[in-house]
Amino acid sequence: MxxxxxxxxxxxxxxVRSLVTAAGxxxxxxxxxxxxxxxxxxxxxxxxxxxxxxxxxxxxxxxxRVGLVTNAAIAYCEPYHLARTVASLDHISHGRSGWQVxxxxxxxxxxxxRREGVDPAVDxxxxxxxxxxxxxxxxxxxxxxxxxxxKATGRFIDPARIHTLTSxxxxxxxxxxxxxxxxxQGHPVxxxxxxxxxxxxxxxxxxxxxxxxxxxxxxxxxxxxxxxxVSPFVxxxxxxxxxxxxxxxxxxxxxxxxxxxxxxxxxxxRLAGWIERGLVDGFTLRFPPSVPLETFTDLVLPRLRADERxxxxxxxxxxxxxxxxxxxxxxxxxxxxxAAGTTRG
Amino acid sequence: xxxxxxxxxxxMFWATGTHAAGWRHPxxxxxxxxxIALIQEVSAEAERAKLDFVFLGDRLACDPSLQHSNPAQIxxxxxxxxxxxxxxxxxxxxxxxxxxxxxxxxxxxxRHLASLDLVSEGRAAWNLVTGAxxxxxxxxxxxxxxxxxxxxxxxxxxxxxxxxxWDGAAELEGQEPLPIGHRGPFFSVxxxxxxxxxxQGHVVxxxxxxxxxxxxxxxRASDIVFAGPQATFADRKAYYADIRARxxxxxxxxxxxxxxxxxxxxxxxxxEAVALHDRLNDLYVLDPEQEVGELIRKGGIGEGYxxxxxxxxxxxxxxxRGHDLAAEVxxxxxxxxxxxxxxxxxxxxxxxxxxxNGPQRITYGDLVHATPTQLSHVVVGNPEEVADMIQxxxxxxxxxxxxxxxxxxxxxxxxxxxxxxxxxQHRGLFRKEYAGRTLREQLGLPVxxxxxxxxxx
Numbered sequence: 001m002x003x004x005x006x007x008x009x010x011x012x013x014x015x016v017r018s019l020v021t022a023a024g025x026x027x028x029x030x031x032x033x034x035x036x037x038x039x040x041x042x043x044x045x046x047x048x049x050x051x052x053x054x055x056x057x058x059x060x061x062x063x064x065r066v067g068l069v070t071n072a073a074i075a076y077c078e079p080y081h082l083a084r085t086v087a088s089l090d091h092i093s094h095g096r097s098g099w100q101v102x103x104x105x106x107x108x109x110x111x112x113x114r115r116e117g118v119d120p121a122v123d124x125x126x127x128x129x130x131x132x133x134x135x136x137x138x139x140x141x142x143x144x145x146x147x148x149x150x151k152a153t154g155r156f157i158d159p160a161r162i163h164t165l166t167s168x169x170x171x172x173x174x175x176x177x178x179x180x181x182x183x184x185q186g187h188p189v190x191x192x193x194x195x196x197x198x199x200x201x202x203x204x205x206x207x208x209x210x211x212x213x214x215x216x217x218x219x220x221x222x223x224x225x226x227x228x229x230v231s232p233f234v235x236x237x238x239x240x241x242x243x244x245x246x247x248x249x250x251x252x253x254x255x256x257x258x259x260x261x262x263x264x265x266x267x268x269x270r271l272a273g274w275i276e277r278g279l280v281d282g283f284t285l286r287f288p289p290s291v292p293l294e295t296f297t298d299l300v301l302p303r304l305r306a307d308e309r310x311x312x313x314x315x316x317x318x319x320x321x322x323x324x325x326x327x328x329x330x331x332x333x334x335x336x337x338x339a340a341g342t343t344r345g
Numbered sequence: 346x347x348x349x350x351x352x353x354x355x356x357m358f359w360a361t362g363t364h365a366a367g368w369r370h371p372x373x374x375x376x377x378x379x380x381i382a383l384i385q386e387v388s389a390e391a392e393r394a395k396l397d398f399v400f401l402g403d404r405l406a407c408d409p410s411l412q413h414s415n416p417a418q419i420x421x422x423x424x425x426x427x428x429x430x431x432x433x434x435x436x437x438x439x440x441x442x443x444x445x446x447x448x449x450x451x452x453x454x455x456r457h458l459a460s461l462d463l464v465s466e467g468r469a470a471w472n473l474v475t476g477a478x479x480x481x482x483x484x485x486x487x488x489x490x491x492x493x494x495x496x497x498x499x500x501x502x503x504x505x506x507x508x509x510x511w512d513g514a515a516e517l518e519g520q521e522p523l524p525i526g527h528r529g530p531f532f533s534v535x536x537x538x539x540x541x542x543x544x545q546g547h548v549v550x551x552x553x554x555x556x557x558x559x560x561x562x563x564x565r566a567s568d569i570v571f572a573g574p575q576a577t578f579a580d581r582k583a584y585y586a587d588i589r590a591r592x593x594x595x596x597x598x599x600x601x602x603x604x605x606x607x608x609x610x611x612x613x614x615x616x617e618a619v620a621l622h623d624r625l626n627d628l629y630v631l632d633p634e635q636e637v638g639e640l641i642r643k644g645g646i647g648e649g650y651x652x653x654x655x656x657x658x659x660x661x662x663x664x665x666r667g668h669d670l671a672a673e674v675x676x677x678x679x680x681x682x683x684x685x686x687x688x689x690x691x692x693x694x695x696x697x698x699x700x701x702n703g704p705q706r707i708t709y710g711d712l713v714h715a716t717p718t719q720l721s722h723v724v725v726g727n728p729e730e731v732a733d734m735i736q737x738x739x740x741x742x743x744x745x746x747x748x749x750x751x752x753x754x755x756x757x758x759x760x761x762x763x764x765x766x767x768x769x770q771h772r773g774l775f776r777k778e779y780a781g782r783t784l785r786e787q788l789g790l791p792v793x794x795x796x797x798x799x800x801x802x
Contacts, residue, residue: 013518015541016464040452041539042522047515048539050460057426058464061385061433076453080405080484088423092381092430112452114533141407147420149368149375154630156361156368156375156416159409175483179407179420181379 001275001310002032002227002282002324003301004069005293007049009037015049016058022293023059026066029301032312032323033067034059035100035191035284040076041108053085060093067320069098069191073106074131075120076113082131083138083178090183095319098189099135100207101199103128123171128198130169132190136202137165139187140333141177163333185321186328194221195255204326207284210253211274218279225281225324228274230258231288232296234267241266244290257286264299271300272310281324282312352739352775353569353602353746353788354766355398355441356391358384359417362753363608363720366628368416372756378421385434387755394762395776397787398439398470400551400571400748401427405448406480413630414652414717425457432465439784441470441551447496448476448485451506452534459511462543467783470549472571473562475500497558502529504550504566510534512796514542523796545785546792555584563601564591568790571748572605574721576688581605581743600790602745605738606721608752609731610696611760619698622725625752626714632656634666650716657712661686670710676702689715696725721750732768739774 005026007019023034036059038052049055052070059068068089072082082099089097103124110120146161165176192203194217200206206221208214211228218226233248235241245251245261253259260270274280287293304310314325321328360378361368368375377383388399401424402417411418421427424442431440442461444454454471462469475496482490491499506527513523513536522537551569552562563570570588575581585603592601610625612618632651637659650656654666662683665674679701682690690707693715699705724734738744751757769775780786 039539040456042537043539046518047522047541050463050540051425051457054425054429054457054460054464057429058433061430076450078448078485081449085423085426088426091379091422092426108535111533111535113450115450116531118450142420147376147379151369151371151373151375154366154369154413154628156412157409157419159412162407162409171486173483173486177407177409179404180422181420 001271001304002225002312002314003030003304004033004035004067004227004282004284005031006035006037006229006284006286007055007293008287008289009039010043010046010048015047019049019055019059020062023063023066025294025297027063029297030305030315031066031297031301032282032315033069033098033320035069036071038071038073038102039106039109040073041106041112053089056089056097057092060089060096065096065318067096067098067189067323068093069100069189069320071100071102073102073109074127075103075106075124076109079131079134079138079172080174080178083135084180086135086188087139087178087180087183090185090188091180095184095321097183097185098191098205098320100191101132101203103196103199125198126169126171128196130172132192132199132202134165134169134172134174136187136190137332138174138176138178139183140331141165142180142182143331143334144182144186147181182331185319186331187321189320189324189326191227194226204321205324208280209255210258211279212253212258213255214279225326227282227284228258228280229256229286230260230271230283231286232267232291232300233259233261233288234264234291234296234300236263236299238263238266244288248288248290264303268300268303268307271304272307275310352735352769353397353604354775355400355439355604355746355748356387356396356758357400357402357606357748357750358387358754359402359750360384360421360754361417362757363417363750364625364752365414365416366625366630367751367753367757369628370625370753370756373753374755377754378417381422381427381430383755384422384427385431387758388431388435388438388440390755390758390762392435392438394766395779396438396749396762396766397746398441398784399431400441400472401443402472403443403445403474404478404481405445405476406478406484408480413632425461428461428469429464432461432468437468437779437782437787439468439470439549439787440465441472441549443472443474445474445476445481446500446503447491448481451503451532452510452536452538454503455507455510455538456540458507458548459514459538459540459543462545462548463541467544467785469543469545470551470569470784472551472553473500473504473567474553493556493558497562499531501562502531504562505529506532506534508547509796510536510538511542511547512793512799514538514540514795516542516795516797520797542795545783546795549784549788549790560588560591563588564597565595567601568788570601570603572603572744574606574719578741578743581738582741585743602788604746604748605744606750607735607747608719608721608723608750609757609761609765610723610725610752611728611731611764613727613764615698615727615730618725618727622696626710629714631713650718652713652717654709654713657709657716660716661689661712665709665712668709670713671708673706673708674701674712679707696723728764728768731765732772732774735765735769736772736774
């Protein structure tokens with residue numbers, strides 16, 4: 001079982017210290033990755049956390065093992081910026097970075113980002129179809145080993161192993177090369193909803209809501225890992241957990257998330273059951289405001305970690321890809337030019 | 346120079362060093378661009394020396410052909426993430442990120458900078474560039490590169506929106522942020538900002554440039570003007586006076602500081618400093634002789650001649666082709682150089698102490714290396730000599746301090762912090778302790794009032 005915590009994007013009194021404390025506790029508890037929420041619009045629940053990329057860089061400095069997955073909405077950024085920022089995080093964190101692609105419509109965020117020639121509400125589908133493959137291609141514009149920095153000969157780079165992109169999309173025209181060398185993971189881990197037809201084909205890890213209806217997604221995922229987004233209403237007693245659930249309006253599992261309610265034993269068993277039935281490979285835990293993540297860390301995590309059957313067989317890997325059992329990808333630009341029988345350069 | 350006598354000193358962080366062959370020096374770390382621990386350590390060293398800020402430049406394109414002329418401009422870690430890593434490893438030093446409104450939008454810039462100011466607890470600064478570099482347009486789905494007028498009009502409105510978002514942001518937990526409802530020629534932005542108001546109110550603003558638009562932006566809105574190289578001392582004084590005069594028209598005469606770039610080649614003795622300067626120049630990879638004449642040094646940083654004897658012949662107006670670079674140039678050859686060549690010879694003498702007919706003679710290599718335009722003013726000398734130059738510029742109305750360009754990293758950083766900073770401190774020109782925790786405090790700038798304070802005012 002692979003486990004991630006989604007750190008809340010809002011509701012903190014002191015976001016910086018809270019995020020660092022929560023990340024440290026999650027890492028100490030053996031959580032595999034953190035998801036850093038991000039929304040470029042004000043929320044009703046008070047001031048938001050810093051930009052996910054800044055938070056990730058901060059947490060990279062304050063942790064050593066946990067994966068750092070940044071949420072980023074493709075409507076409000078350019079592929080070149082996104083590719084270089086996530087690649088830089090991968091260098092800074094030594095191979096721990098991931099990117100969760102957000103593409104749902106968000107009128108409040110749209111209203112913050114209109115400018116001459118750009119309306120984020122337009123072209124959503126076309127952007128979504130092109131964005132991930134373009135970012136992955138930009139990560140491959142530098143071959144491994146293109147950064148030579150050989151003092152003796154004065155060769156700093158090998159221009160023959162640095163490439164521009166030759167195809168143009170319907171929405172994006174990006175020539176490259178990227179201004180960052182290839183990330184340690186080759187491609188930082190890309191998360192996208194299994195149900196999103198535009199995004200899912202290019203993602204490394206697929207996300208689902210209610211695990212009970214994950215069978216179709218599982219099949220479509222092939223060998224790729226599937227994680228369910230789950231909100232745990234957990235408390236020391238079953239009765240109190242149900243009370244918290246009721247107070248939150250008794251949300252049910254749906255296409256966006258699964259919901260579990262109970263004491264620590266019940267929640268642990270429910271999660272374990274989904275893994276054992278082969279529906280999903282792990283969970284991104286999205287904590288309800290009434291359930292501090294410390295509660296889960298203290299009550300549920302030790303039970304999950306003690307169960308041999310739930311062990312993440314890749315827990316010792318030192319990159320985020322490794323923790324998901326994903327190999328380091330070959331360079332697609334090199335592969336394409338080899339397939340086309342062209343010489344490189 | 347204002348009455349307050351503290352100089353302001355920043356560290357321009359170029360991972361390769363600002364000398365194009367600096368990364369090849371034995372005391373340089375050649376892969377520094379991707380070693381975040383080293384970047385943090387260099388920043389911490391600058392902080393121990395009480396420098397005002399670390400400066401992270403940027404370029405939104407990658408051109409491999411720059412590898413011998415400008416390797417630092419080929420690739421780098423992205424500035425915000427790097428700045429955050431620096432913030433996590435330091436406590437007082439300011440951190441300047443370069444962000445280009447031409448390829449971004451004001452809401453993103455406002456929240457990114459506010460985020461950096463929050464995690465650094467008030468140490469962020471924004472170097473506003475508009476991108477003189479046409480190559481970036483091709484990475485951002487643009488058909489054409491915008492001209493200077495359009496870029497500055499866009500940047501000015503962007504800055505206005507960014508500051509309005511900061512001014513309306515919540516200052517305390519639970520406070521309702523204020524929407525801005527901006528409708529301008531270029532932008533339509535509702536707001537409010539999702540993150541808290543930056544601890545500095547407005548993140549400190551830097552800009553550079555010699556165009557009329559750049560100078561006006563500096564005068565009206567900037568806190569620090571970071572000046573490029575200028576040919577003569579008179580030019581530098583004129584630039585400084587012009588920025589002051591323009592700022593005075595906005596009631597900001599003492600609020601804008603001018604910090605030129607400066608590359609100090611410093612060693613305990615003059616002889617060692619000159620030897621170091623020679624050593625660095627020996628590490629250059631020369632341009633092929635058949636490539637002659639002017640080269641646009643891409644990356645938005647100046648232009649100049651190529652680095653070979655054919656180009657030197659053009660620059661000095663005398664044929665010096667086909668000679669061994671280590672050989673001395675006959676005095677009668679040097680006597681025939683053009684007027685421009687004579688200015689360059691004086692510059693060679695200033696840097697190398699070699700002359701046409703003194704005990705140490707100018708070499709062909711000296712001519713080659715004096716041919717391309719320098720990135721910044723260079724001073725070669727012992728710690729007292731370097732401090733003298735710094736003091737002179739600040740006392741004679743050419744600078745309020747400097748952005749220090751280390752020739753190689755980390756060696757040139759420690760040479761400056763260990764050898765020159767103590768001399769400046771001893772002379773009472775530079776702080777021994779930080780004035781506070783935020784960059785505004787180091788610069789003596791107040792926190793601008795928020796929109797809420799203004800309306801309640």
